[in-house]
Amino acid sequence: MNTNEYTGYWWLPSLPDNQITGTIKITNENKITVELLGVLHKSGERLNIFANEFLNNKSHEIILGLTIDGKLITICQANCCNSNYNSSGWSSEKYNIAYFLIGVHFSKLEEMKFFKALVKYSHLSMWTYLGNPEFLKSFNHQFFEEKNTSYYDLPELTAKTAKGEIKVHIGEATQSKILNLEVTKKKTSTIGIYPLQELSLDEYYNDYLYPLQNFLTLATNQQNLVTELILFSHYGKKIDYPYHDSSEEPIKVIATFIYEKDNEENQVSPIIIFSLKDIENEFSLYIQKWLNITDEIKHICNIYFGLKYSKSIGFTESYFLFMAQAVESYHRVKKNNLSIPLEAHQKRLKEIYDTIPEKYLDWLREKLAHSNELTLKDRLEQLITIHKGIIQPFLHDDNNINNFIKRVRNTRNYYTHYNQSLNGKYAQGSELFRLAQVLSFLLLSCLLSELGCTNERCVELVSRCNDYQYTVHFVKKEGFQW
DSSP states (O other), rough: TTHHHEEEEEETEEEEEEEEEEEEEOOOOEEEEESSSSSSSSOOOOOTTTHHHHHHOOOOOEEEEETTTTTTTEEEEEEEEEEOTTTTSSSEEEEEEEEEEEOOOOOGGGEEEEEEEEETTTHHHHHHTOOHHHHHHHHHHSOOOSSSOGOOOOOEEEEETEEEEEEEEEEEOOOOSSSSSSOOOOEEEEEEEEESSOOOHHIIIIIIIIIHHHHHHHHHHOOOOEEEEEESSSSSBBOOOSSSSSSGGGGEEEETTHHHHHHOOOOEEEEEEEOTGGGGGGGHHHHHHHHHHHHHSSSHHHHHHHHHHHHHOHHHHHHHHHHHHHHHHHHHSSOOOBOOOOOHHHHHHHHTTTTGGGGGHHHHHHHHTTOOOOOOOOHHHHHHHHOOOOOHGSSTTTTHHHHHHHHHHHHHHHHHHOOOOOOOOOOOHHHHHHHHHHHHHHHHHHHHHHTTOOOOHHHHOOOHOOOHHHHHHHHHHHHHHO
């Protein structure tokens, strides 16, 4: 059976006797569907003249299956996208699937709780071992010729957080023969997630999987994706194994957010922001802080990392506007949001209102409702003062900081309102793209500071990025007047 296809018999938990044949298919774009030779309704159930319309709009929370090679499968969140039915009795259905589980049958969504998860990411193994020069040398060839690989060993690390424990498990994966050479071994790493209470898959994704994916993307400066996910549950029906605790039987997850293809290239760059070795002594602190960051500025992380994962950034002005929004939102959440102290502002407003005719008061109050909030210019000035070392290489001199801030402000205002009075004062073309990149480096430095990095350390880490170094070179070469 092709690993991208699972053929077998399928039925609804409420109709176990109505089993029909079909196949789950996974495309190269990671779209998951199940095609059924029949329909998932009671045998002999009467269908009215709107049968096809009804079938095409129905959905099932759970569909159960048994593959031809004996695997138990639970399909979740299936939405009918195509169906055919005629009076001769021939029928078929096709469903889009959010995810499915291999190795278990759940009859109710409430049962789908898991006490442990093991997850792999695209560049997790590389990030784990990159601090070891011997490993890096061998990793660039992917396979080890030496029988003894003990000198690559690292201790398993555990982060104790308010939500539970997160561990980095170290292991070896046996590889098949290559060009008739002996079977060799490759070091691999897995993150184990042990929450304080049982969680649903959605909770694992929101609380752990996506935040840890972002953490690795931040650390490696490369797009990380989930490549494998295994869950463990005390519930559901599993194949019985004598003398074996069924709760420790792995449940494999196939989902639209999991890309099983290993994205680690044969040649990897050692130029990343930080490796596991760099934070080995503070691993627990870093993970706890990152989970806190994810909760506190989730929408900002969604913007920043969403652009990292996007296959196509799209229009450059959209990229710029997203980055400007993320930087402004970060300051709004994490820094002082008032131009002057609240009491002083309220006193100022009272003095103004006392001098205005009553018929204009409502209009004026509406206009001045946000008058004490900092402007984008104010926020940029404060952030750049803190992270000046990140911005300085893009400028001709210190006086150019004000020009840079004005350029960002005018560009944001133009692409938001298309104010023609700003003609000639906003960035476009390659300058617009570079301006967005500079804002992304500023936000990156802000995120690193949230992990506890000093300003000097932020400059050191961001400067490791190849795209940062290239952007500095390009901006100076083009001579943008910021």
